[in-house]
Amino acid sequence: MATGNDLELVHLTKRYGNTVAVADINHRFPTGAYVCLLGPSGCGKSTTLRMIAGHEEVSDGSILLGGQDISHLPPARRGTAMMFQSYALFPHLSVRDNVAFSLRMKGVDKAARHARADSMLELVDMGALADRLPAQLSGGQQQRVALARALVTDPKVLLLDEPLSALDPFLRIRMRAELKKLQRELGIPFIHVTHGQDEALALADEVVVMNNAVIEQAGPAREVWARPRTEFVARFMGGHNVIATASGKLSFRADEVRLIEPGLTDTGLPATVTAVEYQGASVAMTAALDSGEELLALLPEEAFFAAPKNPGEAVRLSWDEGRANRLQA
Amino acid sequence: MIGRRALLGWMQAAPLTLVLLCFLVAPIAMIVVVSFWGATEFSIYPAFQLDNYAFLFGSPVTYKVFLATFKYALITWALTLAIGFTVAYFLAFHVRSQTMQIALFLLCTIPFWTSNIIRMISWIPFLGRNGIANTALQNWGVTDAPLDWLLYSDFAVILAFVHLYTLFMVVPIFNTMMRIDPALLEAARDNGASGAQTLRHVILPLTKPGIMIGTIFVVTLVMGDFITVRFMSGSQKANVGRLISNDIALLQYPSAAATAVVLLATVLLIIAVLLRFVNIRKEL
Numbered sequence: 170m171a172t173g174n175d176l177e178l179v180h181l182t183k184r185y186g187n188t189v190a191v192a193d194i195n196h197r198f199p200t201g202a203y204v205c206l207l208g209p210s211g212c213g214k215s216t217t218l219r220m221i222a223g224h225e226e227v228s229d230g231s232i233l234l235g236g237q238d239i240s241h242l243p244p245a246r247r248g249t250a251m252m253f254q255s256y257a258l259f260p261h262l263s264v265r266d267n268v269a270f271s272l273r274m275k276g277v278d279k280a281a282r283h284a285r286a287d288s289m290l291e292l293v294d295m296g297a298l299a300d301r302l303p304a305q306l307s308g309g310q311q312q313r314v315a316l317a318r319a320l321v322t323d324p325k326v327l328l329l330d331e332p333l334s335a336l337d338p339f340l341r342i343r344m345r346a347e348l349k350k351l352q353r354e355l356g357i358p359f360i361h362v363t364h365g366q367d368e369a370l371a372l373a374d375e376v377v378v379m380n381n382a383v384i385e386q387a388g389p390a391r392e393v394w395a396r397p398r399t400e401f402v403a404r405f406m407g408g409h410n411v412i413a414t415a416s417g418k419l420s421f422r423a424d425e426v427r428l429i430e431p432g433l434t435d436t437g438l439p440a441t442v443t444a445v446e447y448q449g450a451s452v453a454m455t456a457a458l459d460s461g462e463e464l465l466a467l468l469p470e471e472a473f474f475a476a477p478k479n480p481g482e483a484v485r486l487s488w489d490e491g492r493a494n495r496l497q498a
Numbered sequence: 499m500i501g502r503r504a505l506l507g508w509m510q511a512a513p514l515t516l517v518l519l520c521f522l523v524a525p526i527a528m529i530v531v532v533s534f535w536g537a538t539e540f541s542i543y544p545a546f547q548l549d550n551y552a553f554l555f556g557s558p559v560t561y562k563v564f565l566a567t568f569k570y571a572l573i574t575w576a577l578t579l580a581i582g583f584t585v586a587y588f589l590a591f592h593v594r595s596q597t598m599q600i601a602l603f604l605l606c607t608i609p610f611w612t613s614n615i616i617r618m619i620s621w622i623p624f625l626g627r628n629g630i631a632n633t634a635l636q637n638w639g640v641t642d643a644p645l646d647w648l649l650y651s652d653f654a655v656i657l658a659f660v661h662l663y664t665l666f667m668v669v670p671i672f673n674t675m676m677r678i679d680p681a682l683l684e685a686a687r688d689n690g691a692s693g694a695q696t697l698r699h700v701i702l703p704l705t706k707p708g709i710m711i712g713t714i715f716v717v718t719l720v721m722g723d724f725i726t727v728r729f730m731s732g733s734q735k736a737n738v739g740r741l742i743s744n745d746i747a748l749l750q751y752p753s754a755a756a757t758a759v760v761l762l763a764t765v766l767l768i769i770a771v772l773l774r775f776v777n778i779r780k781e782l
Contacts, residue, residue, distance in 0.1 A: 245690030257681035261703045269687035
């Protein structure tokens with residue numbers, strides 16, 4: 170069912186000369202969802218976003234929004250709005266004029282556009298700073314202004330290009346909560362490009378993992394994390410171990426790896442501890458199997474320190490075979 | 499004791515202060531002093547009198563010549579700005595590869611490998627009565643007779659000025675344009691701005707400091723010039739620089755100094771007004 174703002178990518182391809190940045194991807198974004206495009210740098214996620222926004226030409230395929238092909242429309246006529254990585258606020262314009270910029274381009278008169286801009290600024294809690302210049306704002310405040318400027322156009326889809334990467338870690342966590350809240354209030358889809366899997370898990374209703382110009386896996390955040398389809402996804406999402414077995418590759422969760430009591434030598438696999446990292450609630454212990462494969466075990470902190478292990482010590486590790494996840498690639 | 503640090507500070511500042519005192523402050527002070535001196539047909543004598551200024555402000559020629567100088571400055575400024583902005587815009591936003599940008603930029607500076615005078619004089623055979631321009635125009639049938647106003651006219655003077663000084667507009671404007679974040683242009687497009695609107699509402703305001711620096715260059719160069727006006731007008735036109743140079747040729751140093759002081763004050767006033775409009779400090 171195509172409703173007003175369903176976004177769909179059909180055989181979308183982007184080539185730069187002989188290199189393919191985005192290779193024939195097909196995806197339908199769920200209606201009104203917070204979607205994260207996740208992947209390492211150079212995987213094509215930003216290019217995909219920029220093609221949707223209209224800042225990058227489509228080499229092949231199309232982009233459908235609400236059933237209409239928008240692949241060749243200018244950015245402002247697509248019904249999308251983009252929030253840029255560095256926010257791209259106009260340094261010579263006040264916060265209010267930045268937000269009112271698109272209305273000014275449309276020829277809306279000053280009083281009306283300022284009233285509208287002020288109401289957008291109220292939405293992002295920036296009403297009090299409307300007369301400031303962008304240089305007088307902190308990173309988080311600039312981001313809110315950028316958000317207000319994107320939303321003032323009443324977009325059907327909001328596109329965010331690594332919106333949190335310019336912020337310090339504390340602010341990043343606060344801003345992502347606000348983004349999520351705003352998306353829920355507005356009910357329009359947000360498509361958010363990031364290379365941070367924790368950010369994607371925290372925010373997304375749907376995670377789309379990209380690698381080497383294609384979509385590796387797409388689905389609800391819990392599904393992508395708990396049941397990675399490929400080795401790449403398992404490793405990129407983190408918290409998983411991947412081992413090769415006779416019947417193919419398996420992944421299993423690092424927090425389900427258990428340390429066997431010394432003395433019980435008939436269960437589990439022998440391994441040598443290579444690194445121990447204290448992480449607060451848990452301890453991340455890396456151990457090398459005899460086969461050379463490294464395993465990560467996330468052990469409860471109290472249990473670990475009841476019988477601490479040091480690098481170089483021999484241990485035995487086990488996990489529930491039944492809960493392992495078979496990888497397709 | 500003032501302290502070694504203070505002394506050290508003074509010593510570090512001393513060389514530059516000395517250079518500026520010797521080569522900037524002292525000569526200007528000298529000009530100001532001499533402008534109050536007296537002169538006869540064959541001698542000058544130290545004095546403190548306002549005769550030179552009285553004569554300068556009392557003569558209608560002064561006003562005419564200053565007006566002509568302003569006219570040259572204004573027209574040259576408008577043309578160099580239009581050309582300079584266009585060239586800089588092309589270099590900064592249309593040329594994609596940096597290598598090409600640098601290559602084209604160097605190309606712009608090639609004319610500066612020869613002297614001002616040579617570049618100026620090379621216009622003369624081109625624009626003259628039987629010069630290339632006139633011959634070509636007649637051969638093409640555009641005109642029947644040679645155009646007289648091509649050489650030794652205001653047209654020639656302004657042409658030479660524009661030719662000589664456009665680069666002084668291109669460089670600072672190009673420099674400021676290169677600092678504009680390309681994401682701003684995308685943001686403008688995303689917000690529905692057309693090319694012209696982006697130019698008007700984003701690029702132009704952000705390029706203002708560069709335009710202002712270029713303006714100061716061009717205006718001061720044109721206001722102080724005398725040789726271009728002399729050569730290209732065939733000594734038929736005058737500006738303040740020529741007024742001064744004529745006085746010097748007649749050894750009327752006090753009168754020349756007075757004119758120079760008035761010119762200096764005028765130019766400083768113009769720059770002061772320009773700086774009221776745009777803050778160029780962030781560019782320096």
